[in-house]
Amino acid sequence: MHVSFEQEGAEVKLNCPLCESHMRVREIVFMRPDGTEMEPMELDGCPNCSSFWFDAGELQRISPPENGEDAHREANALSIVLEMLFHLPFVIR
Template sequence: MKCPRTGSPLKTVKVGKIAVDISEECGGVFFDNLELDKFDEKHEIRGEVLVEHLTQFESVILDADNRINCPKCENVVMMRRFYSPKQVLEIDECPNCAGIWLDSGELELLRENFSSERERIAMCEKLIQEVDKDPDVIKQRMEHQNTIGNLETFTKVMNRLFTPRHYL
């Protein structure tokens, strides 16, 4: 695999029993699907070890807004999304393999700004509650429920029309 920022080969390193791919050119790191969960919380030792390992590579100033291709799925452009409801850090995620690319310094920033999984879930629930109170969301939900009601009525009528009738 190649670094999506520099095009240089990625090097596989094992942190604990987990293999991740790093760029020694720019200090970025690629996590396969669900691997980041084992590095993202501040109390996780392997995350601390990986952050320390990545600091030895010179951080190249890159335009993080440039869209990049997935190192694993070379022809797939990665999506940009926020890692948590706090919206502090945008990450690159592959829509095909769900791999995640973090640029230099982003793992450290992620670990500094994000709480435990339990706190993240609570934050998400709070955000959902806020969204549920939004007048536009309430209006759309009501319109959606009306549409479903109309479809159910239509289905009942169609079933009556096309159900064979048995005569005695």
């Protein structure tokens, strides 16, 4: 997915925490395993080293609700994000 950040997307006032390059932002729509689309999300990505930055609350937006167990919900969100980034199809708008 990082290839989409190499030449496209708007540059943001955020340097990559890993390599200090200027990051870019793209609107991404992830698809759930059942084929339905999630709400669009602006994802910051580094065109140089492929890292991603999630703004406050973005992990929680894509995590399914879990009876108020915040620590477990955060861990689930991270797991879901990794699954989506590596396996699920996405649409760049």
